[in-house]
Amino acid sequence: MKHHITFLLFFAIPALQARTWVVAPGTALTDIQVAVDKAHSYDTVLVQGGEYRTPVTVTKPLTLIGKGRPLLDGEHRHQPLSIRSNYVSVSGFRVVRCGSGSLEDMAGIKVYNARHVYIFDNILDDNYFGIYLSGSKYCWVTGNRLTAHGEVEQTSGNGIHAWKCDSVTINDNRVQGHRDGIYFEFVTNSHINRNWSEANVRYGLHFMFSHNDSYTHNTFVRNGAGVAVMYTRNVTMQYNTFSENTGGAAYGILLKDIQRSHISDNFFSKNTAAIFMEGCTRSVLERNEFRQNGWAIKVQASCDGNTFRNNNFFANTFDVSTNNQLVLNTFEKNYWDKYEGYDLNRDQVGDVPYRPVSLFAMVSDQMPYAMMFWRSFTVLLLDRAEKVIPSISPDNLRDNSPRMKPYQF
């Protein structure tokens, strides 16, 4: 037993002896790369406030701490910080102006094939890509602020970009003005929580081939095209807010080829289309609230086996629209503010079914400029007639148990 402890101590002591290398302007150690090269694994490199303009590559486990927000400047030419080792932690830096190019995706902070990398409390400004995780596992990106000033998709990169990763956590970041706020491609078993993604050129969150992930408590506001989740199964989307994503191809969430996913407790407001679904199967959408959207749900006929239940629909221009008579989805127990039925037995469930598809929603899908006549008396009459005797809108798209009162979430 005693031998064991001595044995352990023998190995533990070098770790306890980890040194701290202080880098500061005007001292013997002014270059971060020199400090990184001199340091042994598991040492700490403490960078004092100042400006550092040479690229840094970390190739061994290290803790990099910025004190007084040292500035890592890429001068629009190179990549300020590259991480090519496991067990690296980076915090307290201000990373600006990384280079851009079409051959290599340069980023403010880029992680190559590493595990257990922690990037937190950094400020990134005017970078091509912000934080880029490539082929990495068990990484954390938390509490960073990323700003870019992209104007068109072609010349700007993504804020937090993860490619071929597993088990990464993206928490409490704020991304603004990038191409896509957060981008996931081939990223599995990961979590995106409490982030704020605003005014990005394309999507607030872009998500492809990323199975078994969850995103909760995030806010996506005024992004060029909202949020896109594609070709993915088992995604959990909960407690997110999607608002003011407006435009011809802007959606609160665009769901394309999504399977067995769970979308609940989200809040959608003032989006042109809150949810657009195409080729989605066996997903559940429940306890969401839709307020003042142009279209609350656009569900294409290619979707099947999805369930919409216990949602609240308030003051949307159109509640549901579809492109075909074929309906293979279930709507049940939702609250629709446009419901005009009655409840004789007072069980809070309306006695007549509600048809959420309005004739005019179908018409304006075909002829968008017909929107101009919405709320006209003539159109209201046509709509009313269609509600009584459905001819164009699908007869079986209906909620047989509409609630009389909104749910309190």
Add this chain to the structure above:
Amino acid sequence: MEKAENHKAGILDLPMLKIAKYVVYDILRNKFVLAYLLFLLLVSMSFFNLESDPAKGMMSLLNIILIVLPLVSIVFATIHLYNSYEFTELMLAQPLRRSDIFLGQYLGMAASLCIAFGIGVGVPVLLYEGTMRGAILVGCGLLLTLAFVSLAFLSTVLARDKARGIGIALLLWFFCTILYDGLVLMGMFAFSDYPLEKVIIGLAFLNPVDLARIAMLLQLDAAALMGYTGALFQHFFGSFWGGGLSVLAMLVWIVAPLWVATRIFRKKDI
């Protein structure tokens, strides 16, 4: 101070305004406008109280403003003008200009209906939805009232017979609120293969009810209008020039029928 008061009295002494004042008194005695005011007040209050969301209250109120308000304005103004035929005759016997008499009557009529609307809808909107879109709703209502009273005056000078005059008024109302949109929609379906966006913007200017409706649409359904080519309308009517142009078109809808009616009235054999 004294001078100012004299000046004020001077303006009110203008024959046109004096006549307007008498018309307002007369209409207020009539009690119909009072009933209209109470109806609007009741309806707006109940809309805002019944709906949990003031935006929904506004949508319901919009239907009243687009249908009931033009009907009441045009029919009431027409009937009242025929009923006060003797008053008009009496005035014509006085040394007054015909246009003064006619415009005085218009001002009195428009003022009393606007007051009724201003109190009946303006006050509840101010209480429940004191925002920009509330103000736009009330503004649209006032302009629509003025336009339809103006159309009423046109229909009275077009027909000597009361029944015919009311018939013309009802026809105008029916055309503006229901028929016009139906016709344009039909045309739109027929020519759906062509790019019609700009044509439709142009067609909206030909109907005061459509102008008011679109102004409110921009407020209530902004999110939906941003979709597809809908954004075109949003950009046009939401912009400074588009907005200014719609207000101008609305003013034309008020002034033009009245101007034509005044010209006819001036030369008319009473």
